[in-house]
Amino acid sequence: MTLPERHVFVCIANRPPGAGDSCGAGGASDLIERLQFQLLDEGLTERVRVNGCTCLGPCEQGVNVVVYPEGVFYTRVTAEDADEIVQRHLKGGEPVERLRFVEPS
């Protein structure tokens, strides 16, 4: 096994009924599947690992994703965004600006 260059953590947490939005209920599994298929198509599965993780914080903005080692935090990510994240960021090295977390001012 070789260590990957990047880790993509996708929040898969589910909150109790009535406790608000959660990434698990918001399509995290579909996103992980699409990311993995795209990485397979691009031959990047040795260089990039995708993992589900617990709550990343801003549940109401999910599905939330963080990419290391850069620490790029994405919000409101859907399965339809997987190709752009793979092509632009994980393959091309440039974060997808339109999906980046914006600090509240």
Ligand code: FES
């Ligand atoms: S449930 Fe995903 S950030 Fe909290």
